[in-house]
Amino acid sequence: MLVVRSTTVTAGAIAASRTLSLIVRAGAGFNNIDVAAASARGIYVCNTPGRNAVAVAELTMGLMIALDRHIADAASDLRRGNWDKPRYSGARGLKSRSLGIVGLGRIGLAVAARAAGFGMRLHAVRRPGSDPETYRRIEELNITLHDGIADMAAICDVLSLHLSGTEQVVDSTVLAAMPPGAILLNTARAGLVDSEALIAAMDTKGIRAGLDVFDDEPDGATGTFSSRLVQHPNVVATPHIGASTEQAQEAVASAIVKVVRAYAGGRIVNCVNLETGRVGSHVILVRHEDRVGVLAAVLGVLRRHDLNVAGMENRVFRDSTAAVVTMDLSGFMTPVVADEIAALPHVYQVAVRPVPSGEAAPDAVGVSADGESAAGGGEEEL
Numbered sequence: 001m002l003v004v005r006s007t008t009v010t011a012g013a014i015a016a017s018r019t020l021s022l023i024v025r026a027g028a029g030f031n032n033i034d035v036a037a038a039s040a041r042g043i044y045v046c047n048t049p050g051r052n053a054v055a056v057a058e059l060t061m062g063l064m065i066a067l068d069r070h071i072a073d074a075a076s077d078l079r080r081g082n083w084d085k086p087r088y089s090g091a092r093g094l095k096s097r098s099l100g101i102v103g104l105g106r107i108g109l110a111v112a113a114r115a116a117g118f119g120m121r122l123h124a125v126r127r128p129g130s131d132p133e134t135y136r137r138i139e140e141l142n143i144t145l146h147d148g149i150a151d152m153a154a155i156c157d158v159l160s161l162h163l164s165g166t167e168q169v170v171d172s173t174v175l176a177a178m179p180p181g182a183i184l185l186n187t188a189r190a191g192l193v194d195s196e197a198l199i200a201a202m203d204t205k206g207i208r209a210g211l212d213v214f215d216d217e218p219d220g221a222t223g224t225f226s227s228r229l230v231q232h233p234n235v236v237a238t239p240h241i242g243a244s245t246e247q248a249q250e251a252v253a254s255a256i257v258k259v260v261r262a263y264a265g266g267r268i269v270n271c272v273n274l275e276t277g278r279v280g281s282h283v284i285l286v287r288h289e290d291r292v293g294v295l296a297a298v299l300g301v302l303r304r305h306d307l308n309v310a311g312m313e314n315r316v317f318r319d320s321t322a323a324v325v326t327m328d329l330s331g332f333m334t335p336v337v338a339d340e341i342a343a344l345p346h347v348y349q350v351a352v353r354p355v356p357s358g359e360a361a362p363d364a365v366g367v368s369a370d371g372e373s374a375a376g377g378g379e380e381e382l
Contacts, residue, residue: 001263003256004032011037024259026252027052027243028106029164029189030272039273044263046270048255050106052243057110059242060160060187061118063210066236067183068094073233092157095119100156102149102169103127103188104134108162112141123152150177158183166191175201187212187242195229202234209235212242280310280328282354284338289346290316290323298325298347301340307331322348328355 001022002009009023011034021043023033028049038045066072074088099115101108101124112122124138126145138145146152149169153159154177161184163169170184170193178184178201186193190213201207211229217240218225230237243252255270262269288294295314302309311328333352342350 001260003260006032009033009038014038014041014043022046022260022263024048024256026256031166031189035273044268044271045273046259046263046268047272048252048259048270051251051255052245052248053106053110055245055248056107056162056187056242057114058245059212059238060107060111060162060185060210061114063185063187063212063236063238064094064115064158064160064183067208067210068092072236096121097157098123098155100124100146100149100152100159101143101162102152102159103162103164104130104138104143105162105164107188108160109134109137109141111160111162112137112143116141120158123156125149125152150174153177153182154179156182158185160185161188161192163188163192165189168192168194170194170198172197172200175207178205178207180205181208183208183210185210189213190215190217199228199232202232207234211235211237212240214240275311280308280330280355282329282333282352284327284329284341285324285349285351286327286341286347287322287324287349289348290320291346294344294346295325297344298341301337301344302327302329305331305334305337307333307337 001024002020003024003026005026009032014020014023014034014037020041023038023043023045025033025045025047028047028051030045030047033045035045069091070088074084077084077088094115096119098121099112101112101122104112104124104127108124112124115122122141122143124143124145126147127134130138137143149159150173153174157179159170159174159178159182161170166189168191170186172194175184175194175197184193184198184207186209195215198207198209202209209229209232214225214227214229214237216227225239229235243249259269268274286298288298299309308330309327310330312325314323314325316323333354338350338352341347
């Protein structure tokens with residue numbers, strides 16, 4: 001197994017080992033890992049989501065306050081011996097200001113909870129398919145949902161980005177929609193923002209920015225760094241330290257240990273490259289006596305009919321006298337297949353059903369003939 005944080009894991013590195021079977025990312029994002037190469041070799045890629053959410057949310061709030069209260073410039077002037085109270089007394093304050101959040105994951109919700117404590121009005125971009133817990137938190141925090149970023153940006157004093165992807169979401173259109181003097185916060189990914197468009201917006205309409213991520217960051221922990229964004233007077237910046245608190249690092253380390261222990265015990269948790277839905281055309285369930293050779297015989301029938309097993313799990317009942325195997329199959333299924341399997345020695349029951357397009361795989365491994373879940377379980381999120 002391989003545990004990394006920011007180190008790039010290339011296809012070449014993955015191919016270099018004959019025994020590598022698990023890659024763990026110390027954090028939520030995994031864009032530094034060639035996931036496609038890992039998947040092609042049957043290697044699990046797991047992450048530790050949410051363990052640094054509080055740290056990133058705290059830095060986000062810190063950047064927001066620093067921009068509103070001109071803390072960086074005021075501190076710099078004081079170090080130089082300049083006392084300029086009138087210049088730094090013009091903060092607008094955060095109470096009743098509108099905060100737009102792009103990305104309502106763990107970090108986005110953590111930011112929303114802290115901003116609510118400051119009395120800010122909360123907005124977010126609607127995300128299809130959000131889980132019930134997210135919707136509960138949206139209602140609890142009284143977050144107003146919007147269909148698009150530009151529409152939301154037009155009414156927000158602060159826009160904060162908390163997406164795991166790298167696709168650009170803040171371009172010249174979004175920046176043009178933001179009110180003059182509004183604040184943009186990015187503690188997620190540098191690629192989310194058009195840097196040149198941001199510089200232009202800061203020059204022409206006084207947009208201010210709190211940034212923790214940048215294009216072309218140094219590879220090492222220390223080094224020289226030159227950036228037009230960092231040098232702009234409307235920017236307060238930090239060197240990609242959003243997740244770097246002692247509390248966050250301890251939480252991430254603990255999560256890594258749990259992932260490794262689960263793997264050592266035969267379970268996979270927080271895996272990002274396993275199919276979450278049904279991948280075959282049919283699901284077949286076979287209840288059988290738990291003895292050597294039964295599954296081999298079942299697989300022999302499937303092979304003769306050119307049916308590929310896209311997913312399979314066999315669960316044994318207590319006392320090890322019976323078991324149930326559930327398989328996702330790809331290929332042309334006929335009633336003859338089920339009849340041949342049912343005629344095998346030591347097979348009790350066979351059930352087959354087609355998989356509707358887009359159906360998610362059940363948490364339970366065993367599925368009864370009527371399609372209801374037969375047992376709890378499934379993947380766990382730490």
